[in-house]
Amino acid sequence: MNKEYIIIAFTENQIGVLNRITICYLRRKINIESLKVSESSIKGISMFVISAFTTEEIIDKVVKQIRNITDVIEANYYTPDQLITQEIALYKVSSKMVGEHGRVDALSRSLSARLIEFNPSYVVLEKTGTREEIEQLRDDLQRRGVLQEFTRSGSVVLHRDSLEEILHEIENN
Template identity: 40%
Template structure:
């Protein structure tokens, strides 16, 4: 199975998430992760969708079908080597009195993770990186009693030198920049 990241630029409208995800459901393609946020252009949202599939042709057909959705401005399918990407994870770790203390130096220097909240009974640690890096840290921290674990979907940008504006239809887009 090959991992594909599909980036969809859309108008920011109600119900669009359903229109897009139903295209995956119809083709029986599972979405591994989904992240949606507004872009640097006001009113333009970016969907970053990660799927694993064994047929490039099927993924290309899916991308062409997504392009047909009226509110979709642009769609791109990428392989991992064509993008820069990361995820974020939060770990809530128990720190009971008398337990083996966390080696914060290893957490920071080796795993590049950071304590973002400290409580008497637990700490919250943030780790950014690839899925593999996050699960490497998960395995390291697992013996310390993980109370909660949450991981975001992938965020990604193309390694291409072009900017988003070059792909959008001709229009006056208000910028946040």
């Protein structure tokens, strides 16, 4: 059965690693839902967080092929409930909404969002939360016909245990 699986990979910060990793998905015709690459807590080592819907049998084969890439130091797959996951999203909203709430801060408070920018034609709000929370606000604003633009970060994750232990071992050697 298709479920969401998140692969977390630590790699050398080298040109082409991203391409080699996405090829492992492409070959099996798996669509990547979200992908985030950033420097890990160790300089020169990148952390990839890639989310896709597939089966456990397939993701296990994909992760083995990712590990085979010369510049990949470690890769593992997780289900969302194994990770602490948050996303950040920005919403550009028509300023006519402010009129309905009287004040801008009242509006942001009522949506549990942070006010980033405010001018006569629009308001930019920021929200941090789970994927569901982010999407719920998006849908809500869309229904009201006030959402002008929307952008999101992709998942920022932490494992309850340390994922980077292996990296520290490398660093200490």
